[in-house]
Amino acid sequence: MSTGARWTELLTCPNCRNSGLLQLFQPSGSTYEYRAESVPDGFKIVHTECGELYWCRGCRREAIHSDAGRLHATSEQIN
Numbered sequence: 001m002s003t004g005a006r007w008t009e010l011l012t013c014p015n016c017r018n019s020g021l022l023q024l025f026q027p028s029g030s031t032y033e034y035r036a037e038s039v040p041d042g043f044k045i046v047h048t049e050c051g052e053l054y055w056c057r058g059c060r061r062e063a064i065h066s067d068a069g070r071l072h073a074t075s076e077q078i079n
């Protein structure tokens with residue numbers, strides 16, 4: 001049985017404006033680590049050294065989601 005926190009965030013592609021709900025899971029005892037349990041249609045999970053990123057399949061670019069801290073960490077990607 002896994003314990004932890006589950007929540008959803010709004011995932012949006014800055015290019016085509018496709019959006020949907022991203023479902024995330026954080027195991028108990030972990031502060032920064034989390035992973036997606038499901039991504040909306042049209043998006044995919046990309047694993048990197050820094051964790052998971054969520055990409056728009058159609059545009060092949062990183063989508064943004066509603067976690068503000070995360071957004072800052074990856075904002076240089078935009079452009």
Ligand SMILES: [Zn+2]
Pocket residue numbers: 013014015016017018056057058059060
């Ligand atoms: Zn897109």
